[in-house]
Amino acid sequence: LLIGIGVSLTLLPEWVYLRDGFGTRINTVFKFYYQAWIVFGLASAYAVYSLVAAAESQELAPAVRALSGALAALALALGLVYPALAIYNRMYQESGRLITTEPTPLTLDGGPTFIRGDFDHEDYNAIMCLSTVVPGDDAVVVEAVAGTYDPNVGRVAALTGIPVLFNWPGHERQWRGSTFDVTVGSREQDIGTIYQSEDWVVIQSIIDRYSIDYIFFGTTERNRFGPDAEYKFLDRLPVVCQSGESRFYATSGAALALAGQ
Structure with missing residues (x-):
């Protein structure tokens, strides 16, 4: 069900979109894809559990379950590379905190x-x-x-x-x-x-x-x-x-x- 909802949210802007000032589907894609990523994330978490740890998965060959778990772990590790590097780059390199003599303290005040x-x-x-x-x-x-x-x-x-x-x-x-x-x-x-x-x-x-x-x-x-x-x-x-x-x-x-x- 979750995968179906995610696919629907992804495909819907291919045919239907809100015609705003740009006259294109760009903002509809933004709004729908954000939700699709969340739904796909929830579906992926349950899919990994179903393949690796659920009782039904015991019927699968151990090699299949091991490979599924390894692929899921690899995908998660690769996905974590971006936030690890992007947060550091945004907070310190782009902000100039690494080159200024008096670094600006971190704050929620923009x-x-x-x-x-x-x-x-x-x-x-x-x-x-x-x-x-x-x-x-x-x-x-x-x-x-x-x-x-x-x-x-x-x-x-x-x-x-x-x-x-x-x-x-x-x-x-x-x-x-x-x-x-x-x-x-x-x-x-x-x-x-x-x-x-x-x-x-x-x-x-x-x-x-x-x-x-x-x-x-x-x-x-x-x-x-x-x-x-x-x-x-x-x-x-x-x-x-x-x-x-x-x-x-x-x-x-x-x-x-x-x-x-």
């Missing part, structure tokens, strides 16, 4: 992993500051928008849990499907306007429309829009968190009060 790569330290420190002064997730932040799988955008929400107005459009479109355009509307364009426009009346109208509390101007925003794009914020809005050249601006007195300032 935040510090950002600053071991190309992520800007000042951005990280400013974001961590915001997470300490803004309680919970009762706020809306604006930051630059870019494609999916880019750690330099969507970073405020990822590190703090505080909602951002919009980011990672590829993922948003994929999971929202046909409702994406209606739900998202002109958010990406409006975020660009906030950073690029010099007309404060237009910017303020966007802030009011989405109830934006904080605007982030960090390394990504500076690289994308240029340093001059920040002057309008420096002239009009108070800074609630700053690290080097990375700053969070409060858009209203209420946002300033929310940050305890």
Whole structure:
């Protein structure tokens, strides 16, 4: 039965799949194959027991049972090579712990992993500051928008849990499907306007429309829009968190009060 379920889960995406934003069966394969591996694992464990130790297996020739047990042990040993080497490689070699003079301690907090790569330290420190002064997730932040799988955008929400107005459009479109355009509307364009426009009346109208509390101007925003794009914020809005050249601006007195300032 378990083998039949595993085979069914494996073969089903060959004919039926969820047509998502990619238009291919890739995500259906992921979801079904994960379950198939678990089912096959359970079936394999019982199959080995049936061949080697179950009462019914005593009817098999000893050589057959010995060979079955040896093959199962070999398959298990070969399968354990990957986790043994991959865990070490991921935890120490790829993370840089083997080459740094002050290795980063092991932790369940994924935040510090950002600053071991190309992520800007000042951005990280400013974001961590915001997470300490803004309680919970009762706020809306604006930051630059870019494609999916880019750690330099969507970073405020990822590190703090505080909602951002919009980011990672590829993922948003994929999971929202046909409702994406209606739900998202002109958010990406409006975020660009906030950073690029010099007309404060237009910017303020966007802030009011989405109830934006904080605007982030960090390394990504500076690289994308240029340093001059920040002057309008420096002239009009108070800074609630700053690290080097990375700053969070409060858009209203209420946002300033929310940050305890």
